[in-house]
Amino acid sequence: MVAFMSVKGEFSVLVAERVDLPGDIMTLSLTAPEGQTLPPFSAGAHVDVRVNSTVTRQYSLHGDPADPRAYQIAILKDPASRGGSAALHDGVRTGTALRIGAPRNHFPLAMDANFSLLVGGGIGITPMIAMAHALHAAGRDFRLHYCVTGPEKAAFTDVLSAASFADKVVINYDRSDAAPAFDPTRDLPAATDGMHIYCCGPTGFMDWILGAAEAQGHAKHCLHREDFGAEVDQSGTAFTVEAQRSGKMVEVVDGDTIAKALARIGITVDVSCEEGVCGTCLTDVIAGEIDHRDQYLTDEEKAEGTMMLVCCSRARSPRLVLDL
Numbered sequence: 578m579v580a581f582m583s584v585k586g587e588f589s590v591l592v593a594e595r596v597d598l599p600g601d602i603m604t605l606s607l608t609a610p611e612g613q614t615l616p617p618f619s620a621g622a623h624v625d626v627r628v629n630s631t632v633t634r635q636y637s638l639h640g641d642p643a644d645p646r647a648y649q650i651a652i653l654k655d656p657a658s659r660g661g662s663a664a665l666h667d668g669v670r671t672g673t674a675l676r677i678g679a680p681r682n683h684f685p686l687a688m689d690a691n692f693s694l695l696v697g698g699g700i701g702i703t704p705m706i707a708m709a710h711a712l713h714a715a716g717r718d719f720r721l722h723y724c725v726t727g728p729e730k731a732a733f734t735d736v737l738s739a740a741s742f743a744d745k746v747v748i749n750y751d752r753s754d755a756a757p758a759f760d761p762t763r764d765l766p767a768a769t770d771g772m773h774i775y776c777c778g779p780t781g782f783m784d785w786i787l788g789a790a791e792a793q794g795h796a797k798h799c800l801h802r803e804d805f806g807a808e809v810d811q812s813g814t815a816f817t818v819e820a821q822r823s824g825k826m827v828e829v830v831d832g833d834t835i836a837k838a839l840a841r842i843g844i845t846v847d848v849s850c851e852e853g854v855c856g857t858c859l860t861d862v863i864a865g866e867i868d869h870r871d872q873y874l875t876d877e878e879k880a881e882g883t884m885m886l887v888c889c890s891r892a893r894s895p896r897l898v899l900d901l
């Protein structure tokens with residue numbers, strides 16, 4: 578364990594540099610407080626950044642995984658921010674101390690692929706940059722497509738143009754009033770054994786790219802997506818949640834979440850993505866029927882019915898008893 582890491586796995590870092598880029602994006606270079614080496618990470622990994630006592634947000638690491646001196650993250654200021662990206666944009670400066678979690682990777686690279694196609698839409702380019710570093714260092718064959726609506730939103734063109742793998746990068750400006758510069762129905766390479774395709778960006782963008790790839794015969798297990806930003810339907814019939822250890826009950830109405838309802842009665846559950854992808858809010862279920870709406874648990878774990886993600890999942894039964 579790194580000396581400055583706490584038992585919860587969080588540790589302090591300093592913002593060595595904040596750079597504001599086009600498209601309401603800021604990049605932060607994070608270093609250990611006394612210049613220690615940071616925990617290693619693999620391409621595709623992200624870190625949880627603590628926003629306040631109960632909220633964290635996940636950001637992909639886009640630096641070179643071979644460089645342990647600093648983590649690079651990029652934060653898009655979301656106009657619909659629920660207190661995460663906007664708070665960080667407003668509160669973080671060069672020199673600010675932040676708490677972050679150790680890198681985790683739900684979006685790993687298959688380093689033995691014959692060819693890797695990396696497609697990043699907007700801020701979704703960030704994990705692709707780390708992947709490109711790793712593939713380039715390993716001498717693997719790949720191509721990186723950066724899809725963005727225009728130069729005024731293209732925060733990463735300078736980084737990509739200066740990268741050691743710049744000759745593998747294609748920048749696509751996809752204006753809404755013109756045909757897409759990168760169209761997967763036209764521009765995907767033909768499916769071959771050992772080819773992997775990675776995509777990160779808005780949900781509709783990923784569906785478009787990977788749906789076209791599947792339709793063209795690319796093997797499903799070779800198609801990979803990063804699901805930050807997944808939209809979760811939180812509508813449904815009201816139900817009651819009983820927090821058994823706390824001896825408290827609360828009603829969860831249509832459009833509400835269990836985590837928010839519990840917070841109103843003083844029971845705090847840590848949340849991060851609030852979209853059912855990270856697992857931070859995993860909670861044991863003692864009784865009741867769960868309406869799973871996350872993308873974190875496996876089908877087998879969902880069928881067991883003994884745990885749930887309370888940031889997004891709901892109940893099919895009128896009452897749910899949680900081990901809280």
Ligand code: FES
Pocket residue numbers: 847848849850851852853854855856857858859871873886887888889
């Ligand atoms: S906070 Fe990420 S799954 Fe609930």
